[in-house]
Each structure stands twice: as structure tokens, then as C-alpha cells.
Amino acid sequence: MEIIPQLISRYSIVLYAVCGIACAYFLLTGVASLRELRRAVFRLERNAVISRTISALLKAVLCLLGAGGIYGISTMTPATATNSLLGEATGTPSGIVIPTSMPTAIITSGQALAGMSITPTIVFLDAAGNTVTPDPAQAGALAATEVFTTAVTLTPIEVTAEVPAADLATNTPEVQSTSSPELMTDCSNPSAQITNPVPDEEVKGIYTVLGTAVLETGGWYQLEILPQGSAQWAMIGRGDATVTGGVLFENFNATAFAPGAYPLRLVLLGPDGGIRAICRIPMTIGPSS
DSSP states (O other): OTHHHHHHHHTHHHHHHHHHHHHHHHHHHHHHHHHHHHHOOSHHHHHHHHHHHHHHHHHHHHHHHHHHHHHHHHHHSOHHHHHHHHHHHHTOOTTOOOOSSOOEEEEEOSOOOTTOOOOOEEEEEOTTSOBOOOOHHHHHHHHHHOOSOEEEEOOOOOOOOOOOHHHHHHSOOOOOOOSOGGGSOBOOOTTEEEEESOTTEEEOSEEEEEEEEOOOTTOEEEEEEOOTTOSSOEEEEEESSOEEEEEEEEEEEGGGSOSEEEEEEEEEEOTTSOEEEEEEEEEEEOOOO
């Protein structure tokens, strides 16, 4: 039966409002009955009006008495009882005072290997990281309110795998070439082909360049070489007629360049000067004999 006074104390404001509204209603009803009493002429009519007036006033008095009773119950109900009721609704146990700085529970395990059971050890730490012994009420709050921070530390497992030498030989990663992109062969368009020299061929002295250059009407082609340490291609020869598997340039002087690797390219241009196709190969200029 203790729950009823607690509920009344908790919802006293709502009950006060209900009693006030009911009391005002009955008072207004009694006042209206008194006005009717002034207009009543017959005795029976006056008796009925008087009865309604008295009934309304009695009900208003009962509402006032009810409000007084609610006030008395609210005053006599202990505050701890109300706090206990609120604690049940919010999940916080009554009678337990939780400090602002609650110790931290850390769960550690000596062995956390697969297949083994873990026996946790609970250690309480304060905000500064020092080990403390909590009050029994606080220890109960650990399980009841779950405000403690729980950390699980697992022992790492070191795994060593042996790989046979044969697997290393077959699974060796490929090493990508770090050569300049300009020294890579790119002759995908059949209208522009260099057949002599072949890629990576060594060239010496006066050399004849062979290949194919299919031109548009009014177009031309250029043979260009990229000097070492330069970003600008240098033209070594040009032609205005289509060449199919023939001589593109027959007087290339390789001695004008220092020995080393060079990219050589054939560029086809249209009548408007726009590039139509490119064939690029790497070659090596050897030392002059």
C-alpha cells in the first residue's frame, strides 16, 4: 500500500489542478442556482433550486477537502520513498550515492589464447589511475548502474610461418620498370611505323631510317629525337609524301649526339598542323668509331 501515497505525492500537481477545476465548476453551478432562486415563484420550484445549490456547494467543499488531503499526504510522504520510486523508473538503485568521480574497473587476463578460459581480475582505479578500494555501496553500483568503464586486455599471439624456398622462387613479385615513359615503344597506329631501326637498336654514324607514313592530302611527317636532359623534341627530318615500307630519312647523323639511349619518333601531321598519329621507339646511339 506504500505505492499509493508515493504516487499521490509524485503527481500532486496534477491532482491539485483536477480538484481546482472541479471546485470552480461546482461553485459556478451554485451561483447559477442562486440566480434561479431569485426568479422562482412557486414553493416546489424554490425547494428544487435550493437543493441544487446546496449540492453544488457541498461538492465544491469536498474538492477543497480533497486538495487538502493531497497536500497532507505529500507532506507526510518521506523524500526517500519518492526517490526510490524515481530510481525504479530510471534504473538507479535507491539508497546508493554515486560520487562524481567513479573508479574505473579494468578487467585483465593473464592468458587469452584461443581455446583457453579467461579468469578476469577486477581492479578499481580512480581518475588519476591509482588503485583504490571502493565502498561496498559503490561496488554494488557497479553491477546495478553499469557506470564503470570496463576494459579487456588480451595477450597478443606471435605467429611464425615458414615458406619453402620453392614458393619464394615462384611467388617473387615482379619488379616494375622505372624507365622513362619516353623510352617505351608505342607504335599502335599502322599509319605511322618505324621499321629501321628496331627498338633498342644501336645506331652509329650516318643512318637511314625506314618505315611507313600514310599522310592526308596536304599533310606531312616529321622525324624527331629527344635529346638527353631536354624536354623539347628536336626535328631531324621531314617528308611531304606518303611512304609505305620505304625510306623516311636517309641522312640521320648519329655522331651529332652523345652516346646513350634516346627516344625516336615519327609524327604524322594533317594539313592544319594537327597531329594524326605518332610512332615512338627507343634506340641507342653508340660511340663514333
